[in-house]
Amino acid sequence: MPKKPSSTEPPIATPPAETVRAAVTVMLGLYFVGLALAVSGNSASGASALVRTIHTRLFSPWMTPPWLDLGYEMKLTYGLPDDADHRIEVRRQRSPATARPLVLPADGMWGERARRWRRLARAAVIAEQDPDREALLPAAIGAGLFDDVGGDDLAIRILRDVRPDRAEVAAAGETPLRSEQAYAARVRRVDGELQLIKNEPQEELAPVIREPAP
Amino acid sequence: MSWLHFMEIPDRIGLWWIPGSGTAEVASLRPRRPHARRASADPFAFAGGFAGREGEHSIADAIGATWNRYWFTPAEAWQLAIVRILAGCLALALWWSYFNDLEAWFGPAGIISRELLSGWRSPWAVSLFDLVSAPASLRAAWFVGAIVLAMLTAGLATPVVSVLAAILFSSLLHRGPMLAGPADDVVAVMLWCLAIGRSGDALSVDRLLAARAGRPAPSPTVRTRVALGLLQVHAAVIATVAAVAQLKGDVWWDGTAAWWLATRSGSRVVDLTGLLAQSEYLTNLVTHAIPLWELLFAAGIWFVPLRRLLIPAALVAWPLIGIIAGEPAWGLALAALSTAFLRLTGRVG
Numbered sequence: 001m002p003k004k005p006s007s008t009e010p011p012i013a014t015p016p017a018e019t020v021r022a023a024v025t026v027m028l029g030l031y032f033v034g035l036a037l038a039v040s041g042n043s044a045s046g047a048s049a050l051v052r053t054i055h056t057r058l059f060s061p062w063m064t065p066p067w068l069d070l071g072y073e074m075k076l077t078y079g080l081p082d083d084a085d086h087r088i089e090v091r092r093q094r095s096p097a098t099a100r101p102l103v104l105p106a107d108g109m110w111g112e113r114a115r116r117w118r119r120l121a122r123a124a125v126i127a128e129q130d131p132d133r134e135a136l137l138p139a140a141i142g143a144g145l146f147d148d149v150g151g152d153d154l155a156i157r158i159l160r161d162v163r164p165d166r167a168e169v170a171a172a173g174e175t176p177l178r179s180e181q182a183y184a185a186r187v188r189r190v191d192g193e194l195q196l197i198k199n200e201p202q203e204e205l206a207p208v209i210r211e212p213a214p
Numbered sequence: 215m216s217w218l219h220f221m222e223i224p225d226r227i228g229l230w231w232i233p234g235s236g237t238a239e240v241a242s243l244r245p246r247r248p249h250a251r252r253a254s255a256d257p258f259a260f261a262g263g264f265a266g267r268e269g270e271h272s273i274a275d276a277i278g279a280t281w282n283r284y285w286f287t288p289a290e291a292w293q294l295a296i297v298r299i300l301a302g303c304l305a306l307a308l309w310w311s312y313f314n315d316l317e318a319w320f321g322p323a324g325i326i327s328r329e330l331l332s333g334w335r336s337p338w339a340v341s342l343f344d345l346v347s348a349p350a351s352l353r354a355a356w357f358v359g360a361i362v363l364a365m366l367t368a369g370l371a372t373p374v375v376s377v378l379a380a381i382l383f384s385s386l387l388h389r390g391p392m393l394a395g396p397a398d399d400v401v402a403v404m405l406w407c408l409a410i411g412r413s414g415d416a417l418s419v420d421r422l423l424a425a426r427a428g429r430p431a432p433s434p435t436v437r438t439r440v441a442l443g444l445l446q447v448h449a450a451v452i453a454t455v456a457a458v459a460q461l462k463g464d465v466w467w468d469g470t471a472a473w474w475l476a477t478r479s480g481s482r483v484v485d486l487t488g489l490l491a492q493s494e495y496l497t498n499l500v501t502h503a504i505p506l507w508e509l510l511f512a513a514g515i516w517f518v519p520l521r522r523l524l525i526p527a528a529l530v531a532w533p534l535i536g537i538i539a540g541e542p543a544w545g546l547a548l549a550a551l552s553t554a555f556l557r558l559t560g561r562v563g
Binding site: 014015016021024025028032035039043044045060061062064065066067068069070071072073074075076077078079083084085087105111112113114115116117118119120123132133136137140141143144145146147148161163164166169170177 | 281282285286287288307308311312314315318319323324325326327330333334336338339340380381383384387388390392393394395396397398399402403406436440447448451452455456459460462463464465470471473474475477478479480481487490491492494497504539541543544
């Protein structure tokens with residue numbers, strides 16, 4: 001006599017019908033085209049006009065909201081200054097040189113929280129090369145830190161590690177920690193209006209040309 | 215038919231599914247070549263051979279058979295449940311990293327205002343966190359997200375919270391795109407894949423409650439198989455793209471990349487500069503090993519003999535690369551993603 005199945009046995013799974021498989025196949029195919037275009041369209045190397053157009057017009061509208069329109073380009077490092085660790089340093093504009101600035105990430109911060117502050121600092125420096133985004137983030141950082149620093153006139157610096165050469169460290173026996181200034185600006189609020197005055201390195205300033213007096 | 219006995223069936227389906235036949239019954243999927251049964255018991259083993267490879271069917275049929283086997287063999291939930299637990303833990307850790315600075319970043323006088331975002335993110339980006347800015351509501355939204363992620367990890371109300379978790383996580387990333395890192399990208403993909411599959415059918419509070427109520431163990435599902443397939447494809451794509459991105463840089467060819475990674479004093483988890491400074495060859499070896507591993511993983515994971523070695527290796531190699539790169543969460547996320555390739559069978563619940 002055949003054994004009667006118990007009530008706790010799982011129901012038998014049936015493979016999907018042909019139409020379901022066809023529909024799922026179309027959706028998967030569409031997604032994989034989108035994935036390929038997202039990877040190639042978000043590449044740091046740039047994308048062709050064809051890829052860019054198809055990607056932005058047909059795929060970005062539905063791949064961006066779920067955070068799937070990504071390049072996944074994890075280069076880790078190219079050994080460039082931009083790849084070094086960045087940090088934000090803020091102080092009141094006329095504070096004495098001995099006053100301790102607010103540094104972000106602060107000493108006590110670690111892990112992913114500190115990494116997010118470093119990404120913010122790095123994004124501010126990289127955005128300086130983009131005319132549409134230039135100065136936006138440093139101004140926002142300044143405005144967001146007025147209360148924390150206690151003033152409406154702040155000096156902001158974004159510092160990055162100067163990375164030592166391997167041979168230099170091998171010779172010295174220790175790793176020197178040095179920083180360089182990647183960006184500096186004065187951010188102030190005057191009559192409710194936010195102003196940013198970028199500190200240009202002197203060599204980048206154009207000479208002042210004065211009209212001869214009549 | 216016992217549960218364990220049934221679990222052998224999907225592998226056979228995978229091997230002998232005839233596309234276009236219009237039949238989707240288990241009984242119709244009988245073996246065509248008995249020796250193929252020994253060749254592979256794996257729904258995504260290209261090395262296992264497929265129906266008609268020796269001229270019995272066209273190449274198109276063979277490709278269709280492989281495709282069907284890969285995507286439509288019902289899969290049990292163990293693998294996806296493991297991914298769910300790992301992804302949930304990682305998502306919670308990443309979610310936690312926002313907590314202390316919520317107001318500083320997204321508050322009414324925060325750094326990342328909505329005006330700033332309008333010039334920063336894609337016009338298609340949307341975030342539920344755009345709707346809240348008051349400190350109390352920001353914290354409330356954050357706590358809701360943390361509870362949802364905790365429920366996902368535990369497997370409580372999984373069908374609902376898996377979708378909510380993906381929506382909330384991507385919302386938070388869109389609220390501050392300049393704060394997001396590579397680990398966030400990988401975890402977001404994992405959460406969306408979990409939203410597709412039935413990850414709560416195993417190793418979950420849901421399953422425990424169902425078993426106590428006397429409900430039968432759920433059967434393998436195609437939804438779970440599709441979710442696992444998507445996770446596997448993403449694991450390979452991410453590894454490939456990472457390797458290609460790295461190989462565009464000179465430091466990955468001249469062997470110094472590992473040194474530059476080690477000198478990031480803030481990001482690094484362990485200080486390897488002393489060790490690497492002593493040996494140029496060691497620096498070169500570590501540098502070359504990273505893209506080599508990524509390419510080996512991306513290609514080799516699809517071949518059965520290699521996969522058996524690569525899965526346990528991935529659980530060690532990805533976290534190690536994460537530590538060397540100063541992105542430990544990224545390494546852990548990729549290790550978690552690699553668990554989608556595990557082959558587990560057994561009673562669910």
